[in-house]
Amino acid sequence: MSDSGPLNRRVLTVARREFFARVRSRWFLFSTLVVPLLFVGAMILPAVLVDRSTSEPKPLLIVDETEERLSGRLIELLAEEGVPARRLPVRDGSSNSTPTALDSLRSRILAEEGTVEEERAAAWLHLPPGLLESGRATLVEDRETGPLLRRSVSRALREVVTTERLSRAGLAAESIDAVLSPTSVEIEPLRVEDGPAGLRQALGFVFAMALYVMFIVYGQMIARGVLEEKTSDIVEILVSSLRPWEMMLGKILGIGAVGLSQVAIWATVIGIASILGLASAAPALAELGLDLSQVAVPWDLIGWSMVFFFTGYLLYSGVFAAAGAMVTSEQDIQQVLIPALIPIVLPILVLPAAMQTPDAAWVVVMSLIPFFSPILMPMRVAASHVPLWQLLLAIALLLVTTYLLARAAGRIYRMGILMKGKRPNLPEFVRWLRHG
């Protein structure tokens, strides 16, 4: 082990202490377990909820006033779409198709409000007399039923009416089936290896959010760690044994290693859960036209995200270490953390807009700026095809900025760690940067 290089014995000793002190803490155990549980919960919960809602779906109640009793075939078709439907008995005196028929349905529904029948209806479909000619039916909703039900109803109704019309025109049943045989549009990505575009984009968003959360969590951990050493006066012994930059680097490496171990644990658990979860969901997904065998693991996205995690972490950790060294009490730390957090929060604010237009000029420019690139670039890699030169330029700019910032942070750290009492004012601060 070298005794003077950046990774000398003392730096590694500090890094090892930081790592074990945190990995053995209750916080680590808790957060490492809770996050995968939340994730697994988030995957299982919708399935559980869907199961419960489909076990007893509310039926569509049909008031059929057509001469042809079209509701019979309609109910069959709706059942195929998974929409349960029942016919409501038609009451006397409502057999003339006037606007009042709808009104009478309304008043009938309202009159039955609160009864068992009303409670269990998803919506009411009114098939008026002369439907074949007019082609117009009415769906009465109390609560919005959503686009899925509306589309199912209108598709089924169209098929019933068209079949009946063709049959009247004298077409044989087989011919009608041939005419109405279903069509479909298959969706294919341009580059087969990419897999479905939507999934990649979603993954890009998840990665960007994950990077954001990790930068904030581990950054604050660094700032608070520095402050802890100051408030508990350990720093005095440390500076008599090693240089300030060695303390700072050791702390950054140790906490970075905590972050990596945590991510590795999460990735393993979530990966296993996803494989199991997706396997069980495969039949359902296949029905939606999603073939799992087509979904390739986006190695390029994972790889670039890792690169930007490392470089971004190094950049931000210097900022947070300096922030921690600048304050002397727990009360003051928020004041310096907020400015330090702004460059991390800003790309998250523009993230949704940037995802829509990942190659717009402003997004490209922002994704090259060192403070924003660690979060925006992985998103762009997911949502678009980023030219290699842009990726390399972003990383080069990041590394240069990290180097310059680490030097400045080292000076602030050196001056700040032994400071007690008052927070430095701006002129003092500038003096530190110049002479530290």
Next chain:
Amino acid sequence: MADPVIRLEGTSKSFGATRAVEDLSFELPRGSICGLLGPNGAGKTTTIRIILDIVGPDTGTVEVFGGPVTHEARSRIGYLPEERGMYQRMHVAEQLAFFGELKGMGHGEALSEARSWLDRLDLGDRADDRVETLSKGMQQKVQFIATVLHRPELLILDEPFSGLDPLNVDLLREVVLERQRDGATVLFSTHMIEDAEKICERVCMIAGARKVLDGPVRDVKRESGLEHLVIAYRGSPEFLDHPAVASATDHGQWVEIGLAAGADPQTILRRALETGVTIDRFELTEPSLREIFLERAGRRQRANGDGADA
């Protein structure tokens, strides 16, 4: 002085408008044990921090082991700061091993050394407890072990005995003297001058950021030119109002009297007997460090024209 372990020359340091150390020069010979004495706020801690290169001096030269304070030099120094600090949630032995490793020891070696020191200082059964569960005095002993663990050639102790009970003071003093007998050089600061008088062979006194005097205790006392009179008496203290008495410090059981230049102590004894005082002890002696310090610091302050307390 050949081969001093510490050498300061013309060292000054200011914090803003406050002068913490002014034009300080002194040398510490190898193997000696030296007290850095002075009242609170005199600049003792700043002097120590300058020696350790924790703060850089504004002017002047600082040499340790005959050169600047390098990594190599740091690992040969053991430093006990005035503000004790440890990772509260770490286990005692592990924490000591960490500090030892920073000074270049191997992990296993540091850990076993730490345990034997803990045994010696009656903390063996607490080796695997968290630091936060220890009492303040225990923590101070652990901190002390961290200072001597790597067998440093130079021990720099800032107020090492403050806040300890007499038993533990003796325990630590024994360790310090043992390290010195093994060849280590010791510099320790204290505002308790009586502490220093018992174990120091040298002293360096500072007051108001300036050095008042330094050198071997014997020389300091001889060169002070002061003769002191110790009187234990029963009766009225009015006999002390005498032209031969330059200063009088009441220690409770006796008074220590600084004699005016050329004064005859017998005139004081005569006066005491005249006023009906019973004398239990009448002894002409060399002055205590405290008296020398008060005399010298007071003279400086009068010369500077500021009346800050010493």
